[in-house]
Amino acid sequence: MLLEVEGLCVNYGHIEAIRDISFGVEEGTVVTLIGANGAGKTTTLKTLSGLRKVRAGTVKFDGKDITHLPPFERVLMGISQSPEGRGCFPGMTVLENLDMGAYVRNDRKTAAYQADLDRVFDLFPRLKEREKQAAGSMSGGEQQMLAIGRALMAKPRLVLLDEPSMGLAPKLIQQIFSIITEINAQGTTVLLVEQNAAQALKRAHTAHVLETGEIVRSGTGAELAGDDSVKAAYLGGDV
């Protein structure tokens, strides 16, 4: 297991945002957490990146306990995230944002860095066209691409994607999900949080359903896509 979450509990003040969740992410796979608004998906990802304090439970990455490590050390170990709401730096250009993604790398002047930059521009040609533009002046879709590209610039072993399809036009949603599959095919493990359950389940090897802070159902993407209660609650009756 690349990532192992065991009995994780996270509080927001006195509210239990996450209650005793356990799951694993196998290296090389796409794992998705689906669920409604407020189910605890974003909190889970923030906790995995070290932005939220853990009340109980453990998080292991590559066998090492990272439960209480500060965020930057997790990035150094190979966990990067494209956060909810994209979190692009509005006053920086596209290129500077991508450069921030590579903040922990010390090979910025090398061919390897340039190759990774080219890879991001291959995945998102739009970003190449806009490389000198301030991120704050771009459309939501473009910022989403930038946030994902930026997360890849850290050369992560595990990339956490929080609602990459949120607020995007249907055509763009298709494109973003194809790119997620492509990123995975190129060797990066993906943990994907989505409200767009249909697409997420189609792409995921393993899936978990979160409801009010608890995992209520787990299985392969295909199994959950065929599950009647999942269909009723998250897929609008049919896929």
Next chain:
Amino acid sequence: MDLGALFGNFDNFLSFTMGGLVFGAIYALIALGYTMVYGVLQLINFAHSEVFMFGTFAVAWVFVLLHGTESATWSLGKALPILLVALVAAMLVSAAIALLLERFAYRPLIKKNAPKLIALISAIGASFALSEAMGLRDRFAGWFGLDDNLADYVSPDKARDVYSNPVTIQPTNLFKIGGYSVSDVDLVIIVAALVMMIALDQIVRRTRFGRGIRATAQDPEAAALMGVNSTRVVQGTFLIGGLMAGAAATLYMMKIGSTRQDAGFILGVKAFTAAVMGGIGNLRGALLGGLLLGVMENWGAAVFGSEWRDVVAFVLLVLILLVRPSGLLGESLGKARA
């Protein structure tokens, strides 16, 4: 009111303007400390005035240590070797105070997610504590039985009086602009302040650490997700602010020559005013605000009389904020474009 005093004679006008620029340069250097910390933490470090004040004492102490307590009047050239040592000492002392503030007055609160208002109160408390500690330095020395040995530094029974640099630096006039003679001291102050501001501006725009600062200022959580060590960034901003305040303290002592435990107060308030006027969180705004405040208050002093200097300074602040609430250059440290 005597507009003629300022505008009647172009030489007078130049002289008041130049005098204002010299003080403005010092305000600007101190203002940097306020603006950097605000840019990253959205917190006004009200104890920054004490960071400066400790620097002024470091300068005087270095002169006592290397020259002695005998009064002397030296040219800038003669004082330069000791001044350079004093500059390094002041920058180190001020930086150390700034780092201690970060470690003990702020970090515990930030860790607990305390409201900004709490951090502000902590800042004010730290400011008084530091200022009073300096005014009671003879007592601290007394606890260790060192007040006799250190008498030249801690001024037993007179710790609350003005503490003067034994060496007075006599300015030498270098050249004239109009009818105003520019002295070597004035020139050094303005040039040193400008060089330091430009260097800092470049650090923030071009280095990896600078990118970390800008990212944290724009979005602290996203910056952490990029692998920016936020504790280091916060420490770094306090460190840089402290170094600049130490430099300002050295320039101030060159010009004024004496200090006291409350010397930081009015200068700190002015520097904070300069930072707000320029746009708090904006480095170039701190420079603009500092120079502008220095010049305007000097003009005000010429027109209304010097006792009105501070009134002019703060009325100016209110007027500028009424028209431009975000300050002259408005945008924040984070949004500063490379």
